[in-house]
Amino acid sequence: MDRILRINMTDRSASFEPMPKQYENRAGRWLTSSIIHDEVPATCHPLGPNNKLVFSPGIVTGTSSPTSSRISVGGKSPLTGGIKEANAGTGWGRRLARLGIRAVIIEGRADGFWLLKITKNGASFETADAWTGKKLSEVYPKLFERSGGHKAVDICSIGIAGEHRMPAAGICFNDQNARPTRYAGRGGLGAVMGSKGLKMIVVDDTGSDDVPVANKEVFNGGRKNMAAALTEHAITKPKGALNSYGTAVLVNIINEAGALPTRNFRSGRFEGAAKIAGEAIFEGNKERTGSELYNHACSPGCIIACSNTWHRPDGSEHTSCVEYESAWALGANCGIDNLDQVAELNLLCNEYGLDTIEIGGALAVAMEGGLAAFGDGKRAIELVHEIGRATPLGKILGAGAVATGKVFGVSRVPHVKGQNMPAYEPRAIKGIGMTYAVSTMGADHTSGYTIAPEMLGVSGKLDPLNPDKAELARNFQYATAFIDTTGHCLFIAFAILDIASGFEGMVEECNGVLGTKWTAEDVARIGKEILDLELDFNHRAGFTKLDDRLPEFMLYEPLPPHNVVWDIADSEIDQVFGQ
Amino acid sequence: MRVEIRLYATFAQYAPSQRAGDPFSAQLHDGATLADLVGKLRIPEESIHLVIINGRIVHDRCQSLVDDDRVGLFPPVGGG
Numbered sequence: 001m002d003r004i005l006r007i008n009m010t011d012r013s014a015s016f017e018p019m020p021k022q023y024e025n026r027a028g029r030w031l032t033s034s035i036i037h038d039e040v041p042a043t044c045h046p047l048g049p050n051n052k053l054v055f056s057p058g059i060v061t062g063t064s065s066p067t068s069s070r071i072s073v074g075g076k077s078p079l080t081g082g083i084k085e086a087n088a089g090t091g092w093g094r095r096l097a098r099l100g101i102r103a104v105i106i107e108g109r110a111d112g113f114w115l116l117k118i119t120k121n122g123a124s125f126e127t128a129d130a131w132t133g134k135k136l137s138e139v140y141p142k143l144f145e146r147s148g149g150h151k152a153v154d155i156c157s158i159g160i161a162g163e164h165r166m167p168a169a170g171i172c173f174n175d176q177n178a179r180p181t182r183y184a185g186r187g188g189l190g191a192v193m194g195s196k197g198l199k200m201i202v203v204d205d206t207g208s209d210d211v212p213v214a215n216k217e218v219f220n221g222g223r224k225n226m227a228a229a230l231t232e233h234a235i236t237k238p239k240g241a242l243n244s245y246g247t248a249v250l251v252n253i254i255n256e257a258g259a260l261p262t263r264n265f266r267s268g269r270f271e272g273a274a275k276i277a278g279e280a281i282f283e284g285n286k287e288r289t290g291s292e293l294y295n296h297a298c299s300p301g302c303i304i305a306c307s308n309t310w311h312r313p314d315g316s317e318h319t320s321c322v323e324y325e326s327a328w329a330l331g332a333n334c335g336i337d338n339l340d341q342v343a344e345l346n347l348l349c350n351e352y353g354l355d356t357i358e359i360g361g362a363l364a365v366a367m368e369g370g371l372a373a374f375g376d377g378k379r380a381i382e383l384v385h386e387i388g389r390a391t392p393l394g395k396i397l398g399a400g401a402v403a404t405g406k407v408f409g410v411s412r413v414p415h416v417k418g419q420n421m422p423a424y425e426p427r428a429i430k431g432i433g434m435t436y437a438v439s440t441m442g443a444d445h446t447s448g449y450t451i452a453p454e455m456l457g458v459s460g461k462l463d464p465l466n467p468d469k470a471e472l473a474r475n476f477q478y479a480t481a482f483i484d485t486t487g488h489c490l491f492i493a494f495a496i497l498d499i500a501s502g503f504e505g506m507v508e509e510c511n512g513v514l515g516t517k518w519t520a521e522d523v524a525r526i527g528k529e530i531l532d533l534e535l536d537f538n539h540r541a542g543f544t545k546l547d548d549r550l551p552e553f554m555l556y557e558p559l560p561p562h563n564v565v566w567d568i569a570d571s572e573i574d575q576v577f578g579q
Numbered sequence: 580m581r582v583e584i585r586l587y588a589t590f591a592q593y594a595p596s597q598r599a600g601d602p603f604s605a606q607l608h609d610g611a612t613l614a615d616l617v618g619k620l621r622i623p624e625e626s627i628h629l630v631i632i633n634g635r636i637v638h639d640r641c642q643s644l645v646d647d648d649r650v651g652l653f654p655p656v657g658g659g
Contacts, residue, residue, distance in 0.1 A: 234628070234655035245588060247658030252587045252600055256651035258634035268634075274600025278658070279588060283598065306658070324658045446659065456657050457629055461638055494657045561634050 002102045005123060007116060009196045010049070010108030014123035019102055025514050028058035029085045029484035030530050031103050032074025036083055037533040039105075042540035046078035046188070047165055047195035053106040055096065055156075055201075058487015060509050062097030062211040063219070066227045068487045068509075069094050069299035071156075071173065076541070077187035079167040079358070079400055080417040080442040083537040086184035089299040089489055090173035092154035095205035097487075110197030113163065117147075120207045128199035132163050135351040135388075136172055136180040139200075147202050150178040157200035159353020162190030164390045166398030168358040169194065172350070175298045175307065181320050182298050185355035186444065187419060188400075211513070219512020222505040226492070227303065229502025233495035235458070236304045239294060242491065245278030246295050246308035247324035250423075251332070252277045257455060258561045259428035259464065260328065261421070263335045263374045264364035265414040267560045268425045272337025276327045281308055284339060289315045304491055310343040319347035325445075328423035329360020334367060334380055341377030345384055352388040354398065359384065361401035361420030369408025412553050417442035417543070426550055427559040427566050429454050431462070431469035434568060435477065438548045438576045440534035446490055448476030452497060459497035467568050470575040477576075478527030485526065486510060535577060545574050580607055580646040582616065587653050593622050607644060614640040616650065629653040 002019040026034055032054040044050035054074040061068050071093030077084035096104065099120060115128040131139050136159050147153045154174055161169035169190030170183040193199075213219045230236045241249050254260045255273035262270040274280060285293045288311045297305040298321070307321040322343060330345040331337065345363075349356045363380050366372065372379035386394030396407050401420040405413035414421040419442025426433025431450035439447035450472055453460035462472070483490055486506060496502035507518050518526075554566040581604050584594075591599040605619060613632070617624055617640070630637045631651040632644070644650070 235657035241588060241654070241656040242658060245656070249588060249656045250658035252585075252651075253629065253631070253653055253656055256585065256587075256631045256634070256653075257636065274585075274598075277587075277599065279591060279599035449659070452657070455636070457636075457655075458657060461636070464636070491657070491659060 003100055005101050005104045005118065007104060007106050007123060008108045009106060009110040009114070009198060012110065012114065012125045025516060027102055027485060028056055028070065028072040028487050029074070029087070029481060030526065031056040032072045032085050033083060033530055033533050035103060035105060036074045036076065037537045040076055042537050043542065044076060046076045046081065046192060049109045051076045051192055051195070053189065053192050053196060054103055056103040057093035057097040058485060060513055061487030062094040063213060063513060064301070065223050065509050066230055067302045067304055067489045067492055069301055070487050070489055071096070071184070072484060073171055073184040073189050075189050075192045077189070078165070078191045079188040080419050082417060082442065082541055082543060083440055083534045084187035084189060085441070085484065086170070086186045086189055087484060088173045088182045088184040089302065090154060090175065090182045091300050092156050092173045092203055093487070094300060095154055095203040095208070097211050098205045098208040106193070106196050106198055109195065113197055113199040115199060116201045117204065118201065119204045131199055133160060136353060137351055140174060140178065140180040143200070143202065144178055148204065150174070152206060153202050153204045155200060155202050158190040158193045159351065160388055160390060161353045161398050162194040163199070164395065164398070165191040165194045166387070166395060167191055167403070168355050168362065168398050168400045169353050170355045172353055175320070176296065176300060179320055181350050183355065186357065187441065190353050213513050214515030215512045218508050222508025222512055225501045225505025226509060229495040229499040229505065230303050230492060233498060235494040236491065238303070242304050242306035243295050245282055246306050246321070247278070248276070248281055248308070248322055248327045249278035250324045251327055252279065254424065254455065257428065257464065259425040259455070260332055261414065261423060261425045262332045264333060264368045264412055265421070265425065268428050269561055270332040273332060275337040276331040276339055276342055280339060281310055281322060285309070285311050288313055302489065304489070306491065310339065318343045319350065322346050323356070325423050326356040326360070329357045330363070330380070333360050333364045335374030336377040336380065337375070338377050341381065344381055348381065348384040348388065352384070354387065357422050358400045358420050359387070359397070361414070362397045362404045365401045365404045365410050365413055366397060366408060368412055369404070369410045371408065414551055415443055416550060417547055419443050424451055425559060427554055427564050428562055429464040430467045430568060431464070431472050433550060433566060434469050434473040434573055434576055437550055437573050438473065439477070440531065440538055446480070448473055448480050449490065449493060450476050452493065458494050465562070465564065467572065470572055473576045475524070477531055478524050481527040481530035482523045485530065531577070548573055580609055580611070580644065581605070582607060582644055582648045582650055584620070585651045587651060588656055589654050590622055590652055593620055611644055612640065613637065613642045613644060616644060622652065626654055627652055628655040
């Protein structure tokens, strides 16, 4: 029984609606972007009453399909002013799926802060003012205790940054061990949630049924092929690269290739890279805990298990998870090579409810503007505490890199559409640069992870400096939009791009759940449909192709060590979506 | 000639310090190729997924090396 739960924060009313016919088979990003496209006025203020926040688990989320516990969150972004979908790995979305809820739509605006509880019997509210102004590690354990424990519920919440409607605020979900550490991080959706007066959503699926599967035979065949591909591929298999070293295993390879943005995108090489990389995390943990720590799954049913922990000198856990993007943003991009300081910054972002990429970007721009020296981790930690105290300076940083650059007179601000670039230098990797340029999300590597063939030798071996990447950027964005719809983690791509039966397995899993007869062609068709919805929203919000450009400094500042500039013609960029 | 080597991920075990990314050098005869270097390092050929020389990804194991080349070797790795 698929249904939509519509929440009006203005009068705190809740109603269930049947899934509209036109949204049949839609879930995850396809559904969040459809609803935002159809229901949100594109020119509305992202923090005003007319914006909406939509949560949707993927097509196979909640089933026995492996690595499929992603929850998509959509809205109009206060960071970019365009449409946004950010997703996270957590058990939270599985519970929604088991309750038969394909989407939760949050609309209106309340005074004060509220807790929304969703159960089999419906939705209820209670005031959440007492939960505000606190670190999330103080909030989650108490709320779990009060709600029947982690076996019964999962929690989604904003932190202090979201309460103050900062554009770098993410939405936090707990991981499998109840840690408040998994984020739909990018684009400031935490600020949208805060603007609604919604502090947290507790989902209790007690008494729910299994997610219905229309054709069990087809589903099981697909699931087995997917599991086989993930277990076989060198990157995703148990004790493979992701399980051993986490995503931060990429620090060294991207650095070696001269494409690790360093000190606010001044260089593609960081001399301290090896000290903050996945291998250093693995070895450091071994020294400090006395045992080899392999990584854990962020969410139920994941067989890749790439989430790490970092431990203090006494062996106690400092933070989880130091992702590649976080190690880079809070490390290399700020010139910081001390893992304990990077871990502390990572922890604080989790505590205050912040996107590590945007905050790393804001800190680097602040360093450029003279607020701290590059490499001064101690000062960087103090600056993030300013965000946690919501001081005027903290609010500037919490508004992201572009706002910080404006306030401090910095011209080197690496962003597209207001969103700070992630950890791949576009001057040195042309396909990801084209993806950043045209992505409906602003600069975003997860829109289309061309790094796989351009750097990692997955699904081909392309020269990163070759500019002929329009088709690559387009096809990867279409395929990614589909993966974001299935509920699978994007990391399945490493396996299914190389192993054809894994790709077919993904399609068959969806067919099994939905009773459809999709083929590989439908993956591209649906991906294009999603992108077209998002492009149309952004067009109506005022974006033109002139927004599909990389920042000017990249056109005239050669990037060491390759000493290359961004030299892709605008007309070539415009070929990606043929605008 | 002398080349500068960095070994990463599981290849760290083949480095003198056994630490990923610690640079060390190797002496090779003039005209030596990438394959010659791999043989000298005793890393199983089939486990090498990616070679980066002076920041450029190199697929051809017959590529000649020159003095002061910076060579990085990787097993299959991925992340996000």
